[in-house]
Amino acid sequence: MSPSWVRASAPAKINLHLGVGPVRPDGYHPLATVYQAVGLVDEVTVSPSAKWCVTIAGDERLALSDVPVDGTNIAVRAARLLAERAGVDDALAIRIDKGIPVAGGMAGGSADAAATLVACDALWRLQTPREELVRLASELGSDVPFALVGGTAVGTGRGEVVVPAMVRGDYWWVVVGSSAGLSTPEVYREFDVLAGGLGIDDPGIPDELMEALRSHDLEKLALSLHNDLEPAALRMRPRLSEVLTTGIEETALGALLSGSGPSCLFLCSGPEHAQQVAHGLRAGGFGAVSVARGPVGGAKVERVG
Numbered sequence: 021m022s023p024s025w026v027r028a029s030a031p032a033k034i035n036l037h038l039g040v041g042p043v044r045p046d047g048y049h050p051l052a053t054v055y056q057a058v059g060l061v062d063e064v065t066v067s068p069s070a071k072w073c074v075t076i077a078g079d080e081r082l083a084l085s086d087v088p089v090d091g092t093n094i095a096v097r098a099a100r101l102l103a104e105r106a107g108v109d110d111a112l113a114i115r116i117d118k119g120i121p122v123a124g125g126m127a128g129g130s131a132d133a134a135a136t137l138v139a140c141d142a143l144w145r146l147q148t149p150r151e152e153l154v155r156l157a158s159e160l161g162s163d164v165p166f167a168l169v170g171g172t173a174v175g176t177g178r179g180e181v182v183v184p185a186m187v188r189g190d191y192w193w194v195v196v197g198s199s200a201g202l203s204t205p206e207v208y209r210e211f212d213v214l215a216g217g218l219g220i221d222d223p224g225i226p227d228e229l230m231e232a233l234r235s236h237d238l239e240k241l242a243l244s245l246h247n248d249l250e251p252a253a254l255r256m257r258p259r260l261s262e263v264l265t266t267g268i269e270e271t272a273l274g275a276l277l278s279g280s281g282p283s284c285l286f287l288c289s290g291p292e293h294a295q296q297v298a299h300g301l302r303a304g305g306f307g308a309v310s311v312a313r314g315p316v317g318g319a320k321v322e323r324v325g
Protein backbone atom coordinates (compact mmCIF):
# COMPACT_ATOMS: atom_id res chain seq x y z
CA MET A 21 0.00 0.00 0.00
CA SER A 22 1.23 3.52 -0.78
CA PRO A 23 2.07 5.71 2.25
CA SER A 24 -0.40 8.49 3.07
CA TRP A 25 2.43 10.98 3.68
CA VAL A 26 6.23 11.19 3.57
CA ARG A 27 8.52 13.66 5.33
CA ALA A 28 12.06 14.31 4.08
CA SER A 29 14.79 16.71 5.16
CA ALA A 30 17.61 18.45 3.32
CA PRO A 31 20.50 20.57 4.61
CA ALA A 32 21.69 24.12 4.00
CA LYS A 33 24.94 24.52 2.08
CA ILE A 34 27.85 26.85 2.60
CA ASN A 35 30.66 27.53 0.13
CA LEU A 36 34.15 27.33 1.68
CA HIS A 37 35.48 28.62 -1.61
CA LEU A 38 33.36 30.28 -4.29
CA GLY A 39 35.34 31.08 -7.43
CA VAL A 40 33.27 32.78 -10.15
CA GLY A 41 34.30 33.18 -13.80
CA PRO A 42 33.07 35.47 -16.57
CA VAL A 43 29.34 35.26 -17.40
CA ARG A 44 28.49 32.57 -20.02
CA PRO A 45 26.30 33.13 -23.07
CA ASP A 46 23.41 31.37 -21.24
CA GLY A 47 23.59 33.96 -18.41
CA TYR A 48 25.11 31.58 -15.84
CA HIS A 49 28.61 31.96 -14.41
CA PRO A 50 31.18 29.14 -14.41
CA LEU A 51 31.97 28.19 -10.81
CA ALA A 52 34.74 26.39 -8.97
CA THR A 53 33.37 25.89 -5.51
CA VAL A 54 33.76 23.73 -2.40
CA TYR A 55 30.38 23.02 -0.87
CA GLN A 56 29.76 21.84 2.67
CA ALA A 57 26.34 20.72 3.93
CA VAL A 58 25.66 22.00 7.47
CA GLY A 59 23.12 21.11 10.14
CA LEU A 60 20.46 23.71 9.39
CA VAL A 61 17.66 21.81 7.66
CA ASP A 62 14.33 22.28 5.94
CA GLU A 63 11.72 19.53 6.17
CA VAL A 64 9.23 18.84 3.41
CA THR A 65 6.09 16.73 3.97
CA VAL A 66 4.12 15.55 0.94
CA SER A 67 0.68 13.93 0.86
CA PRO A 68 -1.88 13.25 -1.90
CA SER A 69 -4.42 16.06 -2.28
CA ALA A 70 -7.34 17.03 -4.55
CA LYS A 71 -5.34 20.04 -5.73
CA TRP A 72 -1.78 21.38 -5.47
CA CYS A 73 -1.16 23.47 -2.35
CA VAL A 74 1.86 24.67 -0.40
CA THR A 75 2.09 25.74 3.25
CA ILE A 76 5.18 27.27 4.84
CA ALA A 77 6.00 27.05 8.55
CA GLY A 78 8.98 28.11 10.68
CA ASP A 79 10.59 30.96 12.58
CA GLU A 80 9.10 34.30 11.47
CA ARG A 81 12.60 35.85 11.51
CA LEU A 82 13.41 33.73 8.44
CA ALA A 83 11.39 35.98 6.02
CA LEU A 84 8.87 33.18 5.38
CA SER A 85 6.49 35.52 3.53
CA ASP A 86 9.07 35.76 0.71
CA VAL A 87 8.55 32.06 -0.14
CA PRO A 88 5.98 31.64 -2.96
CA VAL A 89 3.06 29.27 -2.30
CA ASP A 90 1.96 28.88 -5.93
CA GLY A 91 3.28 26.77 -8.82
CA THR A 92 6.51 28.78 -8.92
CA ASN A 93 7.60 27.30 -5.57
CA ILE A 94 10.63 25.13 -6.33
CA ALA A 95 9.20 22.22 -4.28
CA VAL A 96 6.12 22.17 -6.56
CA ARG A 97 8.37 22.35 -9.62
CA ALA A 98 10.42 19.43 -8.26
CA ALA A 99 7.33 17.29 -7.57
CA ARG A 100 5.86 18.05 -11.01
CA LEU A 101 9.14 17.26 -12.76
CA LEU A 102 9.38 13.85 -11.07
CA ALA A 103 5.65 13.18 -11.67
CA GLU A 104 6.04 13.96 -15.36
CA ARG A 105 9.08 11.69 -15.69
CA ALA A 106 7.31 8.84 -13.88
CA GLY A 107 3.90 9.29 -15.53
CA VAL A 108 2.20 10.11 -12.20
CA ASP A 109 -0.86 12.37 -12.37
CA ASP A 110 -1.48 13.09 -8.65
CA ALA A 111 -1.69 16.53 -7.04
CA LEU A 112 0.01 17.02 -3.67
CA ALA A 113 -0.24 19.04 -0.49
CA ILE A 114 3.32 20.16 0.32
CA ARG A 115 4.26 21.48 3.75
CA ILE A 116 7.68 23.10 4.13
CA ASP A 117 9.13 23.59 7.64
CA LYS A 118 11.91 26.14 7.16
CA GLY A 119 15.04 25.99 9.28
CA ILE A 120 17.27 27.53 6.58
CA PRO A 121 17.33 31.34 6.12
CA VAL A 122 15.15 32.40 3.14
CA ALA A 123 17.11 34.05 0.28
CA GLY A 124 20.14 33.83 2.55
CA GLY A 125 22.78 32.37 0.22
CA MET A 126 22.44 28.95 1.87
CA ALA A 127 20.43 27.19 -0.85
CA GLY A 128 17.22 26.85 1.18
CA GLY A 129 15.08 26.62 -1.97
CA SER A 130 17.45 24.01 -3.40
CA ALA A 131 17.16 22.02 -0.17
CA ASP A 132 13.35 22.10 -0.51
CA ALA A 133 13.62 20.81 -4.10
CA ALA A 134 15.99 17.99 -3.09
CA ALA A 135 13.83 16.98 -0.10
CA THR A 136 10.73 17.02 -2.32
CA LEU A 137 12.38 14.75 -4.91
CA VAL A 138 13.25 12.07 -2.30
CA ALA A 139 9.88 12.46 -0.51
CA CYS A 140 7.86 12.06 -3.74
CA ASP A 141 10.06 9.18 -4.86
CA ALA A 142 9.09 7.37 -1.63
CA LEU A 143 5.40 8.46 -1.71
CA TRP A 144 4.93 7.21 -5.27
CA ARG A 145 7.21 4.19 -4.63
CA LEU A 146 9.23 4.93 -7.75
CA GLN A 147 12.75 3.85 -6.68
CA THR A 148 14.19 6.29 -9.19
CA PRO A 149 17.90 5.56 -9.78
CA ARG A 150 20.19 7.96 -7.93
CA GLU A 151 21.82 9.30 -11.13
CA GLU A 152 18.37 10.11 -12.52
CA LEU A 153 17.41 12.05 -9.36
CA VAL A 154 20.68 14.00 -9.62
CA ARG A 155 19.93 14.76 -13.29
CA LEU A 156 16.43 16.04 -12.41
CA ALA A 157 17.99 18.05 -9.57
CA SER A 158 20.33 19.84 -11.98
CA GLU A 159 17.33 20.85 -14.13
CA LEU A 160 15.74 22.48 -11.07
CA GLY A 161 18.71 24.63 -10.02
CA SER A 162 22.49 24.84 -9.83
CA ASP A 163 22.67 23.93 -6.11
CA VAL A 164 20.02 21.19 -6.05
CA PRO A 165 22.36 18.24 -6.92
CA PHE A 166 24.58 19.15 -3.96
CA ALA A 167 21.54 19.25 -1.63
CA LEU A 168 20.87 15.63 -2.63
CA VAL A 169 24.47 14.50 -2.16
CA GLY A 170 25.50 16.51 0.95
CA GLY A 171 28.83 16.11 2.77
CA THR A 172 31.70 18.19 1.40
CA ALA A 173 32.10 18.32 -2.36
CA VAL A 174 33.71 20.19 -5.22
CA GLY A 175 31.21 21.87 -7.56
CA THR A 176 31.96 22.91 -11.13
CA GLY A 177 29.97 23.85 -14.24
CA ARG A 178 27.35 26.30 -12.95
CA GLY A 179 27.61 24.46 -9.61
CA GLU A 180 25.58 21.41 -10.68
CA VAL A 181 28.52 19.06 -11.33
CA VAL A 182 29.31 17.68 -7.87
CA VAL A 183 32.20 15.42 -6.84
CA PRO A 184 32.59 14.38 -3.16
CA ALA A 185 35.81 15.60 -1.49
CA MET A 186 38.17 13.93 1.01
CA VAL A 187 37.63 15.64 4.34
CA ARG A 188 38.65 14.79 7.91
CA GLY A 189 36.58 15.61 11.01
CA ASP A 190 33.84 18.07 11.88
CA TYR A 191 33.73 21.82 11.34
CA TRP A 192 31.81 24.24 13.55
CA TRP A 193 30.22 27.35 12.12
CA VAL A 194 28.25 30.29 13.46
CA VAL A 195 25.67 31.53 10.95
CA VAL A 196 24.27 35.05 11.14
CA GLY A 197 21.10 35.31 9.05
CA SER A 198 19.33 38.45 7.95
CA SER A 199 15.62 39.26 7.99
CA ALA A 200 15.92 40.71 4.44
CA GLY A 201 17.31 38.38 1.78
CA LEU A 202 19.44 39.20 -1.26
CA SER A 203 18.45 38.14 -4.77
CA THR A 204 21.06 35.75 -6.23
CA PRO A 205 20.67 37.02 -9.84
CA GLU A 206 21.09 40.61 -8.62
CA VAL A 207 24.29 39.76 -6.75
CA TYR A 208 25.66 38.05 -9.88
CA ARG A 209 24.73 41.15 -11.92
CA GLU A 210 26.61 43.36 -9.46
CA PHE A 211 29.55 40.93 -9.77
CA ASP A 212 29.46 41.50 -13.55
CA VAL A 213 29.43 45.27 -13.04
CA LEU A 214 32.45 45.10 -10.70
CA ALA A 215 34.24 42.66 -13.02
CA GLY A 216 33.43 44.81 -16.08
CA GLY A 217 36.47 45.10 -18.33
CA LEU A 218 38.78 43.38 -15.80
CA GLY A 219 39.14 40.22 -17.91
CA ILE A 220 38.56 37.75 -15.05
CA ASP A 221 40.08 34.26 -15.30
CA ASP A 222 38.32 30.92 -15.24
CA PRO A 223 37.90 29.93 -11.59
CA GLY A 224 39.87 27.18 -9.82
CA ILE A 225 40.04 25.53 -6.39
CA PRO A 226 43.07 26.47 -4.23
CA ASP A 227 45.27 23.48 -3.19
CA GLU A 228 45.72 24.95 0.33
CA LEU A 229 41.99 24.68 1.00
CA MET A 230 41.82 21.02 0.00
CA GLU A 231 44.96 20.29 2.09
CA ALA A 232 43.41 22.09 5.08
CA LEU A 233 40.26 19.93 4.77
CA ARG A 234 42.24 16.67 4.38
CA SER A 235 44.34 17.40 7.48
CA HIS A 236 41.60 19.21 9.49
CA ASP A 237 43.94 22.21 9.85
CA LEU A 238 41.58 24.94 11.06
CA GLU A 239 44.12 27.78 10.96
CA LYS A 240 44.96 26.95 7.36
CA LEU A 241 41.27 26.58 6.52
CA ALA A 242 40.52 30.00 8.02
CA LEU A 243 43.16 31.56 5.75
CA SER A 244 41.80 29.71 2.68
CA LEU A 245 38.12 30.73 2.98
CA HIS A 246 37.17 32.85 -0.02
CA ASN A 247 34.06 34.07 -1.83
CA ASP A 248 34.29 35.98 -5.14
CA LEU A 249 30.71 37.28 -4.66
CA GLU A 250 31.58 39.01 -1.38
CA PRO A 251 32.57 42.44 -2.84
CA ALA A 252 29.33 42.54 -4.88
CA ALA A 253 27.11 41.61 -1.91
CA LEU A 254 28.93 44.06 0.39
CA ARG A 255 28.31 46.85 -2.11
CA MET A 256 24.61 46.01 -2.11
CA ARG A 257 24.47 45.60 1.70
CA PRO A 258 27.36 47.61 3.27
CA ARG A 259 26.29 46.69 6.82
CA LEU A 260 27.47 43.11 6.24
CA SER A 261 31.10 44.32 6.65
CA GLU A 262 30.24 45.17 10.24
CA VAL A 263 28.82 41.67 10.84
CA LEU A 264 31.98 40.05 9.41
CA THR A 265 34.31 42.28 11.45
CA THR A 266 32.34 41.73 14.67
CA GLY A 267 32.60 37.93 14.30
CA ILE A 268 36.39 38.17 14.03
CA GLU A 269 36.51 40.51 17.05
CA GLU A 270 34.49 37.85 18.88
CA THR A 271 37.43 35.47 18.18
CA ALA A 272 36.08 33.49 15.20
CA LEU A 273 39.00 31.92 13.29
CA GLY A 274 37.69 33.08 9.93
CA ALA A 275 34.70 34.87 8.38
CA LEU A 276 33.04 34.95 4.99
CA LEU A 277 29.79 35.58 3.22
CA SER A 278 27.71 32.48 2.43
CA GLY A 279 27.15 32.11 -1.33
CA SER A 280 25.41 35.23 -2.65
CA GLY A 281 24.60 36.32 0.94
CA PRO A 282 23.42 37.93 3.07
CA SER A 283 24.08 35.13 5.62
CA CYS A 284 27.55 35.43 7.19
CA LEU A 285 29.65 32.46 8.35
CA PHE A 286 32.22 32.22 11.10
CA LEU A 287 34.61 29.30 11.47
CA CYS A 288 35.12 28.19 15.09
CA SER A 289 37.44 25.66 16.74
CA GLY A 290 34.67 23.47 18.23
CA PRO A 291 31.14 23.50 19.69
CA GLU A 292 32.01 25.48 22.85
CA HIS A 293 33.92 28.11 20.90
CA ALA A 294 31.00 28.37 18.44
CA GLN A 295 28.54 28.95 21.32
CA GLN A 296 30.85 31.62 22.73
CA VAL A 297 31.14 33.44 19.36
CA ALA A 298 27.36 33.11 18.83
CA HIS A 299 26.74 34.60 22.27
CA GLY A 300 29.04 37.55 21.50
CA LEU A 301 27.28 38.23 18.19
CA ARG A 302 23.84 38.09 19.83
CA ALA A 303 25.03 40.48 22.54
CA GLY A 304 26.25 42.77 19.73
CA GLY A 305 22.66 43.04 18.50
CA PHE A 306 22.77 40.62 15.58
CA GLY A 307 19.46 38.76 15.36
CA ALA A 308 19.24 35.35 13.74
CA VAL A 309 22.42 33.70 15.05
CA SER A 310 22.76 29.90 14.97
CA VAL A 311 25.46 27.28 15.39
CA ALA A 312 25.81 24.59 12.72
CA ARG A 313 28.11 21.59 12.30
CA GLY A 314 29.31 20.32 8.97
CA PRO A 315 29.57 18.16 7.06
CA VAL A 316 26.16 16.45 7.28
CA GLY A 317 24.44 14.12 4.81
CA GLY A 318 22.19 15.15 1.91
CA ALA A 319 18.42 14.92 1.44
CA LYS A 320 16.79 11.89 3.08
CA VAL A 321 13.42 10.48 4.04
CA GLU A 322 12.77 11.05 7.77
CA ARG A 323 9.31 9.53 8.33
CA VAL A 324 6.62 7.73 6.42
CA GLY A 325 3.00 7.67 7.64
Ligand code: C5P
Binds near residue numbers: 048162177204205
Ligand atom coordinates in the same frame (compact mmCIF):
# COMPACT_ATOMS: atom_id res chain seq x y z
O1 C5P B 1 20.51 27.77 -10.94
P1 C5P B 1 19.66 28.68 -10.14
O2 C5P B 1 18.24 28.73 -10.64
O3 C5P B 1 19.73 28.44 -8.67
O4 C5P B 1 20.27 30.13 -10.37
C1 C5P B 1 19.57 31.30 -10.01
C2 C5P B 1 20.20 32.49 -10.71
O5 C5P B 1 21.52 32.74 -10.17
C3 C5P B 1 20.43 32.31 -12.19
O6 C5P B 1 19.30 32.69 -12.93
C4 C5P B 1 21.60 33.25 -12.47
O7 C5P B 1 21.17 34.58 -12.55
C5 C5P B 1 22.43 33.13 -11.20
N1 C5P B 1 23.50 32.13 -11.30
C6 C5P B 1 24.61 32.42 -12.09
N2 C5P B 1 25.61 31.50 -12.18
C7 C5P B 1 25.56 30.33 -11.52
C8 C5P B 1 24.45 30.02 -10.70
C9 C5P B 1 23.43 30.95 -10.62
O8 C5P B 1 24.69 33.48 -12.70
N3 C5P B 1 26.58 29.46 -11.62
